[in-house]
Amino acid sequence: MGYYEVYCQLCGVSFNINRIRTRAEPRHAAWSDTQGPRDEWRFHTGSKYYNCPAEGKEACVAVDRKHSLPVTLGISTVNFTSPQFDTEFLPLSVPYKIDQDYEDYGREVIDKRKLGRDEYEHIAGPSCHQLDGYNGYNISVEEMLDCTTLQCLYAKSETWMPHAGDMYFEKESKYYLSGLSDHSSSGGWKQMFAPILHGKVQGSIDNDNNPWIDSEELQRDSGVAFHPACFELFRIVSQVTLGKVHTDGLVQLRNVCCDGSHSFSDWCEDVYNCREQCWLHLPGSEYLVANPVFIPGFRDICDDAIKVDADFDVQKSAFPERENGRSHAISADPFLQLPSELVQSVVSHLNSGEIATMRLVSRAFEHLPISLWHRLLCFEIPCIYEAWREDVIPYSWASQDVNVLQTLRKEVEEWELERHRKARDLAHDPELEAQFLATEPEIPPWHTELRLKELKENSLKVKKRLEPVALPHDKTNWYQLYSDIVRHWKDLKGLQNRERIWENLYEICGGIKGLDGNEDEELEVHGDNDIHDGRSR
Structure with a gap:
């Protein structure tokens, strides 16, 4: 079948996402989809680099990595070594000369030189045209947190026994969660997990578009893969719409879609444009790989909106008094004749854009309560569950660091191999x-308990800083929060x-409900709101 990439079953994006660093970033800020060290960004002879600017401030450059020292792996939230920065940059003509020879004279001419070609790393300029990795100028390492991390659901065996660390929804489900893995192998074969949960060291993973898993046996052996952050969103939407975390339905929907008789989800156009045999890192699609739970900048906006002042009241006006300089024909304003209760009733049926218009044309809408923007936020951007959900702490696996877990697993494996080797010698x-x-x-x-605890705690510092926070209704300036979100929307890729x-998750949960024979029922959503695109941004 050849090489193909498995994608997250909940968001449609590949797990093999790459990043090209800028000159100002350390080496661990670049990674590729290799199964080896992820800091090793490598050229490939004959690849598509020629459109990159090679001169001026916008130029891409190259770095010679022949004498590199061990560096931090991938997008870990903890550094095992000090970050390494490069200061000597080479023009692109150095590695490109080998590419040009390849095109002009053929492979045999450069066989003796092509190994040296692999030692050069491509460094992005602001206008880098490389599609094999996202430009570091356009999305930060922190925004891409866990974009290559995956977890799976696997069918329980007849001898499956619950463990103390299992999630609450695993007890009644036919499926259980694996440990975490990093990047997907070609075709999802032999995916390695850490830690080893319920004896699952490795397993295969498949998507809804794979017609080859057409038997119950193959489907039982095939895992359903997702980003932990995406599963956290599924956990919330499934509880709201289906009354539980419906992992059985999620796997069943994947299975029935493999024969082409059902549609799993209609991904957005950007996903389809990027999802070729290898993921195309198209400019403008960076938001697709941004972590949707741990979002740089968003936690700060939420924290700023929470008020601890004793005199703060969400029923107070969101606006200061206007100056009296503006002339206004009071007698011509019919809304001023309405009692305030009726004005509030009118406002309750308006969206944010309509409210802004009414405030321009009538003084009756001059002072509106801060709480109004809570309703607007829940109605127009319901995915901000921090505004209406009491428990917003992510499930435990979404907060783990896959690099730490995988490193610990490999250390144990290497220790065991060496221990057995020494025993054989005796x-x-x-x-x-x-x-x-x-x-x-x-x-x-x-691997002492204290050291492992310290290592894991250090690895979670970034996520702890970005962790969602529940917004108390009576202590949140909802107008400020709404305004800041709209103002900074383009910067909040996550x-x-x-x-x-x-x-997509509402669509997926609708498909699950359809499998239960309730396709005619409308999905319950938070409050009385539905998913729509009514924002004024």
Whole structure:
């Protein structure tokens, strides 16, 4: 079948997302979809680099990585080594010369030189045209947090036993959560997980578009993969619309869609444009890979909107008194004749754009309560669940660092292999072998409970800073919050992505409800609002 990429079943985006760093960023800010160290961004001979600007301030450059030292892996939230910055940059003509020779003279001419070609790293300028990775000028490392992290649902075996660390919804489900993995292998084969949950070391993963998993046995062995952040949104939408975290329905919907008789979800146009055999990192599509839960900048906006002043009241006007300089024909304003209760009733049927217009034409709408914008926020941007949900703490796996977990797993595996090798060397003397196995620890001695706790806590500092916060109704300036979100919308890529995924999740939950035989019922949504696109941004 050849190479193909598995994508998140909840958002439609590949797990093999790459990033090209800028000159000002450390080496670990660039990564590719290799199964090896993710800092190794490599050229490929004959690749499509020629449109990149090579001169001036907008130029892309190259870095010689031949003598590089070990660097931090991928987009981890914890640095295992100090960040490395490059200061010597080469013109693109150096690595491109090998590309040009390849096109002019053929592969045999450059066979002796092509290995050296792999030592150069492409560094993005502001106008980089490379489509094999997102330009660091257009999206930050922090915004892309966990874009290559995946978790899966697998069918429980007959001997499956619950563990203390299982999520509450796993108990009654036919499926359980795996550990975390990083990037997807070609075709989703032999995906390695950490930690090992319920004995699941590795497994295969497939999407709804794979017609080859057409038997119950194949479907049981095939995992449904998703970003942990996307699953957190599914957890919320599923509880609201279906009354529970319907993992059984999610897997069942994937399975029935494999034969082409059902549609899983209609992804947005940007997803379809980028999702080729290898993901195309098209300019303008950066928001697709932004974390929709841990959103840089959004937590600050929420914190600023929470008021602790004793005299703060959401029923007070959101606006200061106007100056009396503006002439206004009071007698010509019919709304001024209405009692305030009726004015408020009128406002309750208007969207934000209509309210802004009414405030321009009538003084009856001059002072409106702050609480009004809570209604507008829930109606126009319902994916901001911080405004209406009491518990906004993400489920535990969304807050983990896949690089830490995978590193710990590999350290244990390497220790076990070395321990067994040493034991085999002593096999000629059973007494010595038994003594060695009795005294040599089964896990690395540095994997102490205290060290592991400190390592995991340090890895979660960034996510803790970006973690969603519940907004108390009576202590939030909803007008300020709404205004700040609208004002900074273009900068909040994660929130843009959340809104996109949110709509897909309602469609997915509708499909799950249809499998239960309730396709004619409308999905329950928060309050009396439906998903729509009525924002005035």
